Amino acid sequence: MxxxxxxxxxxxxxxxxxxxxxxxxxxxxxxxxxxxxxxxxxxxxxxxxxxxxxxxxxxxxxxxxxxxxxxxxxxxxxxxxxxxxxxxxxxxxxxxxxxxxIKLFTLSAQESPFMGPVDELLQSEGFSILFPSASFEVEEAAKCIAFGRYTASVFHAMRVLEIGIRALSKRLGIPDPLKPSEKNWSKFLGAIKSQIDQLWPTNSRLPGSEGVAFEGLYAHLDAVRNPWRNATMHVETIYAPHEALHIIRCAAFFMVALSKLTDEEGVIP
Incomplete structure (x- = not known):
């Protein structure tokens, strides 16, 4: 191209x-x-x-x-x-x-911004440094939107979230699962919830604290698991433009919030 x-x-x-x-x-x-x-x-x-x-x-x-x-x-x-x-x-x-x-294709004024670098797409300076792998997936998801490949963009958005889950797990000190059966969203999320509750007990979490921030990230992931993650894995699901945009924006919101607490390797930025 x-x-x-x-x-x-x-x-x-x-x-x-x-x-x-x-x-x-x-x-x-x-x-x-x-x-x-x-x-x-x-x-x-x-x-x-x-x-x-x-x-x-x-x-x-x-x-x-x-x-x-x-x-x-x-x-x-x-x-x-x-x-x-x-x-x-x-x-x-x-x-x-x-x-x-050859064939020439054009992007409209509304589509061309999706070809920008990740820091511009997320309006988050330095995200590309903190999350290099996720940055690639975000940019690919955006390009798919620009080229009208909406279902493909959702696949990239799910890969973004998987990278985010792994980074969150590292940040919380959760060991990387060794068994293939343990490498799924349900297992990951269960371990994340358990670790958050252990590090920041529910009855002692204060508004604006780190524990509340991690709780919000977990809630966001749990909300997207069933309607999006599971549906994306089946060929019956084809996403309309507005659906793909909504999913990408939710994934972007999660990753920007996560980047304030950890980088891709689980290190505090």
């Missing part, structure tokens, strides 16, 4: 086409060499197009543009009007062939 700077690319393509049109109409001067003023006009446009063509992978168009640039940069320039016209036609023709072989 290639990210295209649409405005720069459009400017490069239209400038080249405009110059080609001008030279195509100069049939009476076909054998005349380009004057320095003409070279100064053509060269920047070809140079800009060559860079944009190379950026999107239009290799043959880029090679053709570079060949023409080399001729224009000679001192003195020996390129004639007809040679310039043929060269410009060759560049455009090769580029048109390239466009016929």
């Amino acid at each position: 290639i990210e295209l700077n649409a405005s720069s690319f459009l400017s490069a393509a239209t400038s080249l086409a405009r110059i080609h049109q001008v030279y195509s109409g100069l049939s009476a001067a076909n054998d005349e060499k380009l004057i320095p003023e003409s070279v100064a006009l053509v060269l920047p446009a070809v140079r800009l197009f060559e860079a944009e063509a190379q950026a999107i992978g239009a290799r043959l168009a880029s090679v053709s543009a570079h060949r023409f640039m080399t001729l224009l940069e000679q001192n003195p320039c020996e390129v004639t009007v007809v040679q310039a016209t043929i060269a410009l036609h060759d560049i455009e023709s090769r580029f048109a062939d390239y466009l016929s072989e």
Whole structure:
């Protein structure tokens, strides 16, 4: 996948086409060499197009543009009007062939922000450092939203939460389970609840305390377990855009809250 700077690319393509049109109409001067003023006009446009063509992978168009640039940069320039016209036609023709072989997709103004880095997506500076693995999953979930792959985005959101559960378990000093049968949400959540109650007994938890913060994280995980986690694992479930967005936002809320208490390795940030 290639990210295209649409405005720069459009400017490069239209400038080249405009110059080609001008030279195509100069049939009476076909054998005349380009004057320095003409070279100064053509060269920047070809140079800009060559860079944009190379950026999107239009290799043959880029090679053709570079060949023409080399001729224009000679001192003195020996390129004639007809040679310039043929060269410009060759560049455009090769580029048109390239466009016929690929598909271009665009993102709307509402979709493009989902392509940003995790710290911007979560509006949480430093999250990418505290949770590198989860950061990848958050960014992938957001990209799936941008590209309309809503069910896939929910899978990534669930992976985000699993990373969060493991980090929370490490922070609370809960050993990593060795048996495969113990590696499920129900077992993890049971161990987390038990450890929270042991470290911060219910009757002694004060508002705003660390124990209350961990209790809130547990409640959030317990709430998403059945309706989302279990449903995601079955092929019958297909998520609509609003459902996927809601799930991702809930996962993001949980991870941002968790990042204030621990990093991915269970260490206090």
